[in-house]
Amino acid sequence: MTPNPLLIKLFCLLAVFSVLQSCSPHxxxxxxxxxxxxxxxxxxxxxxxxxxxxxxxxxxxxxxxxxxxxxxxxxxxxxxxxxxxxxxxxxxxxxxxxxxxxxxxxxxxxxxxxxxxxxxxxxxxxxxxxxxxxxxxxxxxxxxxxxxxxxxxxxxxxxxxxxxxxxxxxYNGKTAPELFEEAKKMYDKKYLLDALDDIQLAQSCANPYEGWQYQDESGMGDLHSKVIEELNKKYVYPFTLEQVPTHPRIFSIATQTTPEGVFPLVYYKSTVKLSDAAGLKKENDNIKKVIGKLIPGIDQNKKYVYYDAFNEWPRSDRSVDRVDLIDKLK
CATH class of the missing domain: 3.10.450 (Nuclear Transport Factor 2; Chain: A,)
Structure with missing residues (x-):
């Protein structure tokens, strides 16, 4: 029996249509x-x-x-x-x-x-x-x-x-919303410096992709402004640590980013010569004894606090010598 040419053409068309359908996008x-x-x-x-x-x-x-x-x-x-x-x-x-x-x-x-x-x-x-x-x-x-x-x-x-x-x-293993929650807890404890660090880190990683927006970002800016205002009232830089015999003067507190996380970095001017390693260590040990009372929370629930000791104020036109010291808390 000779195949019907029309049926053959119809079968071919159906086969092609089926392939196109299977290849078409969703x-x-x-x-x-x-x-x-x-x-x-x-x-x-x-x-x-x-x-x-x-x-x-x-x-x-x-x-x-x-x-x-x-x-x-x-x-x-x-x-x-x-x-x-x-x-x-x-x-x-x-x-x-x-x-x-x-x-x-x-x-x-x-x-x-x-x-x-x-x-x-x-x-x-x-x-x-x-x-x-x-x-x-x-x-x-x-x-x-x-x-x-x-x-x-x-x-x-x-x-x-x-x-x-x-x-x-x-940062520190936490996303922006998690850091924001942590900042609110630190603020409630009156750990103002920790609250500031957490909220600033939260703002830094709030948009890991340009179009990425977390659903609970409201309030970050308000908390940041509130913490800054309270810190400015409480601490006027530079301030002297009267409890330390050598009277070092803290002139700034920032953060130090390391492979292990982000930690506080305290800058202070010392009367102890930078070449006097033993004297600097003794002074720094005395600073560590009182820093938590002056700045609540700074030495709590973290691995390190970093310190930079200077003999002269930093300058914008040239580098100034300093000595790095680390307080290993854990």
Missing amino acids: DPGTWKNGEIESSQKEDFHALNKQLLEGLKSNSPRQVEAVMSEVFIEDVNRLRLIELCSNRLKEDSYTLLDEYYVVHKDRGDKTIETKDRNINNYSLHYNAETREMYMAFFVPKSIPNKYMISAVYCKFNYGWKLTRLELSPYT
């Missing part, structure tokens, strides 16, 4: 983490692997292989690759969150994340193409984490990286 929607189909996830993770390997080895050529044509023309890309490379050498990075999005139209979009409790956030971005993929990477174990954010768009020449960012995500 209807508009957002898929997060485990919701992304495994086959798509494999492709996305292959892109991520190539990107992270290129960044870690500081290889512009390897990174540019996954970049969009516009991104490759960005004059700042080489410096950004170098900065990401430095961070990737600090610790192993892991995928925090990933999103595959199919848009109905272009323009400003928002994704709401509601499964991270105090760390819930909104993700604001511009829908450049119908299909986009966003991945956010953070270090596994270090306390001061920088987030690497990668945004890909699907063009007619394939999936390409259109945005790469590097910004603080945590």
